[in-house]
Amino acid sequence: xxxxxxxxSRDICQRGTSLTIQCQVDSxxxxxxxxxxxxxxxxxxxxxxxxxxxxxxxxxxxIDKFPISRPNLTFSTLTVSNMSPEDSSIYLCSVxxxxxxxxxxxxxxxxxxxx
Amino acid sequence: QKEVEQDPGPLSVPExxxxxxxxxxxxSAFQYFMWYRQYSRKGPELLMYTYSSGNKEDGRFTAQVDKxxxxxxxxxxxxxxxxxxxxxxxxTRNDYKLSFGAGTTVTVRA
Numbered sequence: 001x002x003x004x005x006x007x008x009s010r011d012i013c014q015r016g017t018s019l020t021i022q023c024q025v026d027s028x029x030x031x032x033x034x035x036x037x038x039x040x041x042x043x044x045x046x047x048x049x050x051x052x053x054x055x056x057x058x059x060x061x062x063i064d065k066f067p068i069s070r071p072n073l074t075f076s077t078l079t080v081s082n083m084s085p086e087d088s089s090i091y092l093c094s095v096x097x098x099x100x101x102x103x104x105x106x107x108x109x110x111x112x113x114x115x
Numbered sequence: 116q117k118e119v120e121q122d123p124g125p126l127s128v129p130e131x132x133x134x135x136x137x138x139x140x141x142x143s144a145f146q147y148f149m150w151y152r153q154y155s156r157k158g159p160e161l162l163m164y165t166y167s168s169g170n171k172e173d174g175r176f177t178a179q180v181d182k183x184x185x186x187x188x189x190x191x192x193x194x195x196x197x198x199x200x201x202x203x204x205x206x207t208r209n210d211y212k213l214s215f216g217a218g219t220t221v222t223v224r225a
Contacts (some may be wrong), residue, residue, distance in 0.1 A: 001161070031211055042119070042215040043159070043203070092158055102147040102207050106158035 002027055006093050006107035013083055013114050020079045021110045023093030028073035031096040033104065034066070038089045046091075049076040083114045118142055121204055121216025129224050134191040138204035138216045141185065145206040145214070148180050150189045153201045153218070162202075163189065194223045 003026040013019050023032065032049040047068055048056040055068035070076045080087050090111050094104040121138045128134055136150075147166055151159035163178040165171045171178045177190040187206070191198055204216040 004158075006158075033211070040217060042117075042121075042217045043205075043213075045212065048211065096211055101211060102209065103149070103161060103164060104211075104213060105161060106151075108156075108158045111156070 002029065002095050002097060002105045004093060004095060004105060004107035006110055008110055009108060010111035011113070013112065015084055015114060017083055018079055018081045019083065019112060020077050021091055021093070023076045023078070023107055025074050025095050028098075029095040030073070030098060031101075032070060032076045033094045033096070034068065034076075034078045035092040035094060035106075036089045037092055037109070043092065046078070049078075080112065083112075085114045088112055088114045116141060118214045119204065119206065119216045122219055123217065124219035125222065126219060127222045127224060128194055130194060130196060132194050132223075134189075134194050134198065134221055134223070136189040136191075136202050136204070136219050136221070138187050138206075139185055140187075140206060140214070142206075142208075142214070143182075143185065144208045146209055147207045148178070148187050149205040149213070150176075150178055151203040151205060153203060155200075159203055191221075194221075196223045196225045199223050 005024045007022045034046040035043045046061045049070040051070045067079045090109045092109045093107040119140045150163040152162045153159045168182045175192045179188040201218045201220045203218045205213045
């Protein structure tokens with residue numbers, strides 16, 4: 001399985017500011033994903049980070065709010081912009097290994113609290 | 116109706132008991148089924164991965180898939196306090212989009 005490092009592990013931010021979350025994987029992967037996990041709810045896919053092209057966003061998520069970068073095959077960032085308390089959640093990065101397109105491995109997540 | 120429904124729990128069992136976790140789903144196109152374990156303040160960890168109907172065993176863990184009933188289960192035998200975690204079911208057709216259950220929190224009492 002891939003080793004995924006996600007930073008920061010947690011943060012407390014003020015309303016109206018932005019936070020960039022980093023995801024680093026120890027091997028080259030084709031697909032990287034960003035999820036949100038709210039208490040008591042299932043994981044929700046925010047977007048797929050595509051290397052060399054714009055991210056693909058799921059319904060309800062927009063690039064202006066969640067800009068994503070994917071500069072190479074081992075790294076991606078998610079920015080949560082103009083934050084409000086409703087953005088308080090756990091944000092998770094995942095990767096799909098080259099040997100199986102049906103499996104995803106997850107990072108430890110970033111716990112975000114917005115005051 | 117949610118695409119994947121998972122028994123909400125929480126479950127509290129004594130050490131050594133069998134833990135039974137269940138999910139139902141509505142999309143008959145799902146073919147690949149997974150169980151993830153998530154410890155507090157950690158990311159989901161892939162526990163079991165099965166394709167189509169049938170059983171798969173890995174140590175104390177058994178995953179069952181019944182596609183005719185759109186029902187999957189995870190059994191944990193001889194449960195240990197270290198099994199205390201939230202368990203998430205997930206499934207996919209044959210692409211990258213995983214659909215998750217909301218998770219069941221299990222506590223194994225020593």
